[in-house]
Amino acid sequence: MSPLMGGFQVFLPEQPAASTKSTKGSTSQKNRKGYVGMKKVILGLLGSAAMVASASVASAATLDDVKARGHLQCGVNTGLAGFAAPNDKGEWVGFDVDLCRAVAAAIFGDATKVNFTPTNATERFTALQSGEIDLLSRNTTWTLSRDTKLGFNFAGVNYYDGQGFMINAKSLPGVNSALQLSGASVCVQGGTTTELNLADYFRANNMEYNPVVFQALEEVNAAYESGRCDAYTTDQSGLYAIRLTLASPDDHVVLPEIISKEPLGPAVRQGDDQWFDIVKWTLNALIIAEELGITQANVDEMANSDNPEIKRVLGKEEGSTLATDLGLDNEWVVNIVKGVGNYGEVFERNIGSGSPLKIARGLNNLWTKGGILYAPPIR
Amino acid sequence: MASEDTAHGGAPARAAFLNDPKIRGLIYQVVVFAALVAVIYWIIGNTTENLRRSNISSGFAFLNARSGFDIAQTLIPYSSNSRYIDAFVVGLLNTLLVAVSGIVLASILGFIVGIGRLSRNWLIRKICTVYVEVFRNIPPLLVIFFWYFAVLQVLPPPRDSIELPFGSYLNARGFFLPRAIWGEGSWLILLGLVLGIAMSFLAARWARTRQAATGQQFPVALTSIGLIVGLPVLAYILGGFPVTLEFPQKSTFNLTGGWTIKPEFLSLFLALSFYTASFIAEIVRAGILGVSKGQTEASYAVGLRPGPTLRLVVIPQALRIIIPPLTSQYLNLTKNSSLAVAIGYPDLVAVGQTAMNQTGQAIEVVAIWMVIYLGLSLATSVFMNWFNARMALVER
Numbered sequence: 182m183s184p185l186m187g188g189f190q191v192f193l194p195e196q197p198a199a200s201t202k203s204t205k206g207s208t209s210q211k212n213r214k215g216y217v218g219m220k221k222v223i224l225g226l227l228g229s230a231a232m233v234a235s236a237s238v239a240s241a242a243t244l245d246d247v248k249a250r251g252h253l254q255c256g257v258n259t260g261l262a263g264f265a266a267p268n269d270k271g272e273w274v275g276f277d278v279d280l281c282r283a284v285a286a287a288i289f290g291d292a293t294k295v296n297f298t299p300t301n302a303t304e305r306f307t308a309l310q311s312g313e314i315d316l317l318s319r320n321t322t323w324t325l326s327r328d329t330k331l332g333f334n335f336a337g338v339n340y341y342d343g344q345g346f347m348i349n350a351k352s353l354p355g356v357n358s359a360l361q362l363s364g365a366s367v368c369v370q371g372g373t374t375t376e377l378n379l380a381d382y383f384r385a386n387n388m389e390y391n392p393v394v395f396q397a398l399e400e401v402n403a404a405y406e407s408g409r410c411d412a413y414t415t416d417q418s419g420l421y422a423i424r425l426t427l428a429s430p431d432d433h434v435v436l437p438e439i440i441s442k443e444p445l446g447p448a449v450r451q452g453d454d455q456w457f458d459i460v461k462w463t464l465n466a467l468i469i470a471e472e473l474g475i476t477q478a479n480v481d482e483m484a485n486s487d488n489p490e491i492k493r494v495l496g497k498e499e500g501s502t503l504a505t506d507l508g509l510d511n512e513w514v515v516n517i518v519k520g521v522g523n524y525g526e527v528f529e530r531n532i533g534s535g536s537p538l539k540i541a542r543g544l545n546n547l548w549t550k551g552g553i554l555y556a557p558p559i560r
Numbered sequence: 561m562a563s564e565d566t567a568h569g570g571a572p573a574r575a576a577f578l579n580d581p582k583i584r585g586l587i588y589q590v591v592v593f594a595a596l597v598a599v600i601y602w603i604i605g606n607t608t609e610n611l612r613r614s615n616i617s618s619g620f621a622f623l624n625a626r627s628g629f630d631i632a633q634t635l636i637p638y639s640s641n642s643r644y645i646d647a648f649v650v651g652l653l654n655t656l657l658v659a660v661s662g663i664v665l666a667s668i669l670g671f672i673v674g675i676g677r678l679s680r681n682w683l684i685r686k687i688c689t690v691y692v693e694v695f696r697n698i699p700p701l702l703v704i705f706f707w708y709f710a711v712l713q714v715l716p717p718p719r720d721s722i723e724l725p726f727g728s729y730l731n732a733r734g735f736f737l738p739r740a741i742w743g744e745g746s747w748l749i750l751l752g753l754v755l756g757i758a759m760s761f762l763a764a765r766w767a768r769t770r771q772a773a774t775g776q777q778f779p780v781a782l783t784s785i786g787l788i789v790g791l792p793v794l795a796y797i798l799g800g801f802p803v804t805l806e807f808p809q810k811s812t813f814n815l816t817g818g819w820t821i822k823p824e825f826l827s828l829f830l831a832l833s834f835y836t837a838s839f840i841a842e843i844v845r846a847g848i849l850g851v852s853k854g855q856t857e858a859s860y861a862v863g864l865r866p867g868p869t870l871r872l873v874v875i876p877q878a879l880r881i882i883i884p885p886l887t888s889q890y891l892n893l894t895k896n897s898s899l900a901v902a903i904g905y906p907d908l909v910a911v912g913q914t915a916m917n918q919t920g921q922a923i924e925v926v927a928i929w930m931v932i933y934l935g936l937s938l939a940t941s942v943f944m945n946w947f948n949a950r951m952a953l954v955e956r
Contacts, residue, residue, distance in 0.1 A: 371910065394910065
């Protein structure tokens with residue numbers, strides 16, 4: 182039970198409690214049955230008062246909550262091809278989805294013990310703040326104000342992105358730079374860093390534009406496709422993903438300009454350092470596995486390696502307490518790699534060469550291969 | 561209640577202090593009230609404490625910070641350098657714009673359709689019935705989508721804009737009209753308009769008094785139109801044609817210049833008006849049917865034709881039945897305007913959602929929404945109650 186929802190629940194006794202606790206349930210049922218008596222209502226309210234006060238202390242240990250529940254609750258995008266979208270069997274797949282699965286594998290040894298909560302740009306932060314989700318893995322840009330004002334911690338960067346523009350080259354021949362977009366109508370999702378960068382970029386370049394703002398990604402896509410706007414702006418990775426879902430992807434081009442830094446990463450609530458560490462080190466383990474050449478196929482083989490670093494990472498070092506100090510068991514990295522593969526495999530399968538998106542590794546390559554992915558060592 | 565006790569007990573003995581029903585009632589009320597205050601106080605305290613403990617910022621200080629985002633339709637000067645509070649004002653004005661214009665069109669349409677449903681003409685009656693049944697039974701969100709996606713978005717792209725008379729254009733980006741640029745001497749036109757309206761009022765009063773005294777009628781409506789249109793036109797000529805028109809011009813992406821009505825506004829405005837008009841039509845029909853048939857017969861008996869009968873006898877009486885439910889419809893229309901968020905019209909809710917997401921201060925933004933919508937609804941109610949009191953049957 183989250184502190185924030187606790188405050189709300191008193192206002193809305195009819196709403197089913199997000200996490201079910203027995204005292205809470207009975208309070209709301211009493212209220213639902215009708216006003217049995219003012220005395221009972223007040224007692225109920227006071228009861229939930231005491232509950233909320235105690236709950237806010239208890240909410241700290243996310244790991245225990247997740248273990249008790251038996252699955253991880255992960256907030257993902259409502260549907261962005263390659264990053265988070267249900268496939269034809271109704272299973273969630275994608276780059277951000279696999280990070281959730283990796284965390285579940287680290288905790289449970291089973292990458293399938295995740296439930297996904299699709300969130301749009303507006304809902305994502307409240308969902309994490311209120312405790313509806315344990316982890317937000319939804320191409321969310323890490324910014325200072327999100328770290329401070331929202332009460333979040335970003336557990337690293339899993340995709341280095343930048344904002345770009347997409348236009349319909351067929352209806353706008355001759356436009357090959359974002360600097361030619363003065364006077365254009367631009368479709369953008371509301372409440373994103375994208376919306377702010379867009380305003381800054383046009384102001385800095387003394388250009389005019391008409392923002393066409395929707396809150397849901399699907400609505401922005403529909404408006405762009407229907408020709409309501411000349412250009413679509415979001416993170417470049419998003420543009421490539423959205424282009425694939427358009428009726429005729431070949432008509433649309435992503436303009437070369439990158440107008441911002443968009444480090445996308447998983448976020449957790451502040452105040453639970455253990456949970457923060459688990460998510461942070463799951464991401465690091467994915468990158469380190471790629472550095473060490475540990476793959477989904479060879480992980481069992483690698484476990485017998487003589488290389489002390491590989492042995493340490495895979496939990497084969499005698500008497501090591503690295504994993505238990507984190508609150509996980511020794512096999513955690515093995516489970517992560519078995520569950521989803523290393524960072525490179527996750528990338529290529531979902532958004533890289535093995536996917537329709539065909540995004541090049543670029544910045545998102547290992548630091549040893551010309552990218553900027555660099556994970557602190559597991560030791 | 562105290563008399564009951566004495567009736568049963570016989571002796572009018574005064575009950576013990578705590579058993580006195582009056583005092584007991586008072587104590588209960590004080591206790592309940594105190595508990596309510598305590599609960600509200602606790603909720604606020606608990607919420608702020610928990611927000612603080614989760615390191616989530618709270619308070620309304622963010623309203624003075626730079627917003628950083630642009631809004632498509634602004635009735636007051638606004639840019640990304642403005643503050644959040646300005647963004648909220650822009651959103652509120654957009655809500656008011658669509659609510660007020662929607663109420664006007666819905667009322668006009670509703671009255672026409674409502675009267676049409678009682679028409680003696682079979683075709684008119686059936687058309688009006690179909691209209692009411694169709695729009696009344698579709699959720700307003702779908703009506704908005706219908707106008708936005710099915711009607712306005714199928715219009716041609718800017719390059720193939722439909723040309724309309726008077727230099728206006730229609731395309732998927734909106735309705736483009738010439739804009740008037742008020743040059744020097746334009747105040748004369750405004751003066752002419754004000755004078756025209758004032759003189760029409762005076763003429764109407766004079767005509768009423770004369771009719772009461774002599775029975776002679778005077779064409780008030782025609783005179784008023786002449787005055788209200790004629791005087792500004794006269795002023796326009798006298799002022800040396802001070803107004804010029806700026807026509808929309810085709811440019812790279814779209815038509816620029818002139819005056820643009822965006823498709824988001826247009827579809828929300830039309831959808832809310834058409835939807836609410838179907839309810840108003842039923843209210844108007846009920847109001848008219850609620851006036852006894854004897855009134856109409858009596859009116860015909862004194863020689864009034866159907867038109868004046870409706871205008872002078874039936875409608876004034878029907879209005880007394882119509883106004884209270886009409887108020888509810890006006891409130892509904894205002895509140896339904898928050899569905900704007902679905903098609904990206906920057907109303908109070910859409911702007912608030914962006915602000916909420918940029919600052920993360922959900923509770924504050926929701927509080928602002930609730931206070932503003934409550935204020936709007938209460939203001940509408942107060943006005944309609946005043947109007948109702950004016951229209952009520954004056955008992956003598």
